[in-house]
Amino acid sequence: MYQCDTAIEDRVNSVAEGLSLLQGSQNLRLSAQRENEKQEIKTIDILVVESIYEGNKISHAFAIANKQALTGLKFCPHCNSKAFDPKDKNYSRDYVKHIIKCENNEGKIVKKVKLDYIQKPFVPHIMQNKTYQYLLANGRQHEFKPTQYFITHDLETVPKIINKKFGKSSYQMYELFPLSVASTIRNKQGIKKIFFSQQDGDDFIVQWLNQLFKEAEQVNADNQYITEACTIDETIPYSMEVPIVGFNSSRFDISLIIQQMQCKDWTISNYIGSPTQAKQVIVHHKKLNLKVKFVDMLTYLQHMELKQAAKDFGDGYDDKKGLFPYEAFNTDNVNEVLSKSEPFTMEDFNSSLKKTKISQKDYQIYLEDAKRFKNRWDYLQFYNEQDTYIMIKPLMTLISLQFKYKIDMFSFMSMAACSNAIKYAKAYENFDINGVYPNFEDQSQKFYLTENYWQSKVRGYQLQDKHQRRDTTNNVQDQDFGYFKQLFKDSNCSICGCKFTVNNKPTLDRIDNSKGHSKNNVQPCCLYCNCFCSNKDKNISKLFIQLRKYCKIRCLPTNLTDIDVYHLIRSGITGGLSNVMHRVNRAGIDFIKRLYYNKEAKKVTVLTTDHRITHVVGVDFNSLYPSVMSSETHKFIKYTNGKMYMCGSQTGKIIGDNDHSKQTILRIINSNKRFTADGQLFVAEVKGHIQEDYLNDYINFPPILRNYEFTTDEKTIGSYMYNHMKDNKIKTDQKQRKLTNLSSTMGEYMAFSSYYLWFLIDDCHFIIDDVRQIVLFNKHDQFNSFIKEFTKNRIEAKLDENKGQEQFFKIVMNSSYGSDGMNTEKYHKVKIMNKKQTERAIRSNAFMDEQQITEDSYIVQMNPEHCSCKTPLQVAFFVLDNAKYWYLNFTYNFMYKCLDMNRIHFIEGDTDSAYWGISGNPNEDFTQQFNAVVNDRDFYNDNAKYFFPTIKGNVYDEKKILGLAIERQGVAMYALAPKNYMIETNYCANSKIKLKGVNQKTNKITKEQIVDCINDGKITKCVNLRLGQKNHKMSQLSIEKTGITDIHTKAIVLENQGCCSYIFGLTAKDYSYA
Structure with missing residues (x-):
């Protein structure tokens, strides 16, 4: 059964085509909204059934006046997909419970995240x-x-x-x-x-x-x-x-x-x-x-x-x-x-x-x-x-x-999972199960037993013992509160010897595991030890206790246990930048452009300078993600004693709910200890902006790289791009959330890691307007040996011309951070079900798809309402934020310090690369790099070696950690939109066209098509030929899609092809060019 807009009834057959139906019908929800209107429009229900005629499946669609009368089921009025059987004995309870939750969630599935209640060492090479x-x-x-x-x-x-x-x-x-x-x-x-x-x-x-x-x-x-x-x-x-x-x-x-x-x-x-x-x-x-x-x-x-x-x-x-x-x-x-x-x-x-x-x-x-x-x-x-x-x-x-x-x-399921396991195996390579590791000093407050905590533990022990069919006659009781309060106060964990604190809460461990939790059969122990000791092999227990001590001493990562911290970190994880600032850059024709912000008029103007472009240069960072988690010392890192540490475990959290706590947070952020080895790592959620007096220093490449939600209306994206989208029948007035360059947090609270926020404050005149919270982490440099060894192995494999090993070491390094950010929130669950189970699944609003594989077996895809996270999510957050910091650090603390930025403008950038238009020496060819625009030769000569390869033919220097290299140079670059560009050289073989989602082996894309797209707004369609499933059948498909498009909404595109970042408080009408 389908719910669809009455205005699209003529499209029902095409919608129904290819859908696999169970017992001749399936519940599916199709909702529609008018393109430019927010109000809901009338919907109708459609029943789609299949029949076989001459060996072919034929879909039939019928309008349904009352789906509840047809099916005998009661449907949720909010999500319109969850169905209940009124004959079920639990119908009333389940229906009321669901509609209350569904109404609160606006008809959407809001997943409930389950976290471990204790911090555990993240050791996938051992745990898995x-x-x-x-x-x-x-x-x-x-x-x-x-x-x-x-x-x-x-x-x-x-x-x-x-x-x-x-x-x-x-x-x-x-x-x-x-x-x-x-x-x-x-x-x-x-x-x-x-x-x-x-x-x-x-x-x-x-x-x-x-x-x-x-x-x-x-x-x-x-x-x-x-x-x-x-x-x-x-x-x-x-x-x-x-x-x-x-x-x-x-x-x-x-x-x-x-x-x-x-x-x-x-x-x-x-x-x-x-x-x-x-x-x-x-x-x-x-x-x-x-x-x-x-x-x-x-x-x-x-x-x-x-x-x-x-x-x-x-x-x-x-x-x-x-x-x-x-x-x-x-x-x-x-x-x-x-x-x-x-x-x-x-x-x-x-x-x-x-x-x-x-x-x-x-x-x-x-x-x-x-x-x-x-x-x-x-x-x-x-x-x-x-x-x-x-x-x-x-x-x-x-x-x-x-x-x-x-x-x-x-x-392990993938190379990413294997790589992550290798990274942690290297971090724990000096671990010795028989080593003598002192108990770690927990800085949190001493634990004091409360009556509520004790009563919940008593009930838990009772249920646990009954479930295991142990005698509960002499189990501990509520009235034993005073005895155990004093016991926990005076004792340490009887297994590992650690003190009981707020972060290391106590519980009772049974001495004889065959008996219940009686007063004479229990001893105080911490939750962690109890988790790994109960009914388990003693040697396995010893292993995990030793691992915990080693982890704490080395400040290595553990999982998150605070649900609010989880949501902060999860929502703050953003990938690498992909953006375009100047779309047409031709040597000898176009000029360097500069953006200027008029403070009094609150206007932005794109100015065309007298500097004619001579060439374009692209730089590429060496294995950017591995580099920033290497904790390798570098002259241009002025924090924490010259290297970027990686975060370990969460050690604290402060909520900025009053003036005192806000001042405490600001003191931690601005502490001078950040320049020493004692600098505190954190993730801070702040609201702020670049000081208006200095905005012109950063407007040409705004340093706040964050997701921004906006509407693609004319007021926001400007008339040039808005009309272009309209002319090509591309939806406008839609909400989008994209990673882009910003000069403020756009009136929102945004989370930043310590290095990134320090950089914004110290080098970009970032003013913190308000703080919401700060989460504290300890720090370590234990990934250093992994990155150095694999960088060295990759280089040696390259010198030996062993392509397989070179690829292996490169893949392992580059994919080793990914699994730290893995959780099941975005995952769907696939189950094999029989017909009755599938019928029940289809009535759930978690249902997504089904495919019949045998007479009584179906592959059913569900979007579960619960998910879990057992990984150190904070590591992925720091890697991604540290990568942004390093990208910007090179730009502002090297390029801006020694190059004439009036003769350079940013064209296009991806996660680990940046392309620049240069007005260099017109008498030299396009391979002159930055030589002609150096305005502080001493600074350049002294410091270029920290980034660029300076020893000719030395692969170790070329691939050095935290370094970069020239990726490509050319005489022209057309950057239509992020991941859609062309770099033209005098050597045709080295020219490059990049078009996201287009198979260029089967679609011949030309420079003329790209130029026509910019000049005439002509969008080129491409046909991708591929193997894929259609109606759950493996097929060869010919799929038409937009190949060349210059739709760019991450910035305001002006008619002179300059692109301006969004500035808080300004609309598209406040941007112009001269």
Whole structure:
């Protein structure tokens, strides 16, 4: 059932097209608003049912007068999607409870975040691998080994011609069906290949899966830990599923075989991802009691072709990956074509998907291979098996590289997770479980037991013991309050010896775990020790107690436990800048522009100087995120003794709810200790602005890089861009929230890390108007060894021309911060449900999508109302904010100090790069960099070495931490919008066009099209050809989208192509050019 605007009834059929319906109908909500009006408009309910006619699904739509009368269900009046059965005994309770919550949340799902109640060391390399955890706890870590035996797989497909239009101008060209499947098994005995195809029958996928489980039994046995008696060591916990590895399988292969993964013999026990991307699927064989895990090799790499992966991560060769003409046949003639004995022709290899043709050299290679086979079916088997075989060496390389740091790759879902684990493994590399670590000094107030706290604990102990069926006759009682108040006051934790404080609260630990919480069977201990000691292995308990002490001594990160701090940090996490300030920059034609703010008139004018542009220069920071978490000493860091420390654990919080607390917060922020090693790290939520008298010093590149919510109306974005959007039928008057350059917090409270806020105050004349709160963190430099080692390894791999290892060390460094910011708030949950469960799920407002895979099995995607966060979110916040600080620090404390900024303007910038228009020496070519605009030569000569490479040919200097390099230079740059630009050079091969979301291999974009877009407002449409799901079927799609657009709303774009940042209190009419 659908709810839609009466004005769009004629579009119902296209809306309904492709929707999978359960029992002939599905509840879905389609709401509409008029383009320029805020009021709600009339809606109607639509019932969509499907029928089969001549083998084709046909959707029918009916207008429904009363959906409650039709379904017999009661719908929530606020979200219009949650349905209740009035016949249910709990109907009244559930309905009232839901509508109260739904009304408060304005019909939207507002997730409730669950945090751990105690701070725990973040040690993913230990916590996420129970095997290593056990071995480390028992002093047997030398026995740890990686999961090194696995199975690879690959599917080949046959297309069915569809040529069906959807949307305005997009097409489903083919639907793809499995043609063959191959696997290579790596076990102790060596390598084995298996292959099945349509020649083996229509159920060849089931045959393959059946054989796969048989092979997986041996692989599983080979991965086990074995005793000297050659039996499985049952004392070591090892329960890793057998890895079944594909290449790009999460988006492709899995969707083709998902239906066969659910049957009477085996079932999907866990599905992570979405219906269109299965990141990990665990299948459990019921009879064998064996689990296999389907994963994608690309999750452990950056995006690349299989041939390149085999070459870079194998032995330097691609192992002669075969060639196959995927489009030379279809479902109508596949057997006829593949039964032929003659080789395919060159024309057969033409690809409409990739817009490529086979080279004469490659075709000759194919002909030599084809000679060895009786027919094309046999060649298909060779090709299919070869694709699975050439995955083996790269996977072994990746496993080996990660195991050096005690990381079992298949224990983690992605390279980002592995990288994060490596980072923390390096931070804890000096940890010794038998080390003598003193108890940490907790600076919070001493804990005093209150009656309410004690009563809640008594009730908890009672429930806990009853649940475990322990005798509660002599359990502690409310009247024991006085005794335990004095006990907690006089005692320390009986396990770790730490004092009880507000941040280290006490509880009672049972001495004999088989008995209840009686007065003579309990001892005082802290919550942390109780969490890791209750009913657990004593050595495991010791491990985590020692880890906590080590973590506290080294000030390493722990998880957040304060929900308000979580929301502050989570909402304050913003990615890297991507913005455009000047759109047209042609050498010899255009001039440097400067923005000027008139304080009296409250107006901004874009002035064109007399300095003609000679060239453009782009700089790129060396591994920016790893650099800023390296805690490497640098001359241009004037805080905390010359290096950026990373935050550890939260140590305090002050709410600015009165004058005294506000002054305390300001004293912490402005403390002179910030220039010493004792500087306090924090996240402060403040409201402020750059002092108006100094605004012109910063208006050309405003230093506050924060999300700003605005409306794309003419008053805000200006008439030039507003009319352009109108002319091209692009929605206006919409709310947008984008990261951009600002000169104030726009009247809002915004959160800043310590280094960024100190920079704004000390170097940008930032005035704090008000403070709301400050969260304090301790600090550490324990990521330094990780960054230095991997930077060194990357450079050595580059010098050795080992592309695989060079990529590995680069990927690990650059992705190592991401998992710190991971939580499940934005994640959807995918479950396998039967028909009745799916019916109930559809009635929930958490329901998103479903896909039938068998007669009684559905993949159901839900948006759960609860989420959790077990990671140190604050680390991601500091990395991102420190990156912004370093980007701005280079700009204002190096460039502005020694370059003539009247002859330079900022063109475009991304997270770790910045492009500048330069008015240099007209008699030199475009490779002159900044040489002609240096106005303080002594400062430049003394300090350029701290950023730029100055030793010619020295890769160590070129890739130094906290350094940067010239990325690209040219004679012109057209920057239409963020991530949409062209850099033109005199050398055509080095020119670069970047267009977000456009496949430039299949769309030939020209300079003329980009120029026409700016001059005439002409938006160019592109067609992306790709493989993807349509109606839950893997297909080849032709999707039309906007390719070249100059829609830029992160700033006010003027007709002279200058872009002005938003200033609080000004409207678009206050901006002009001269």
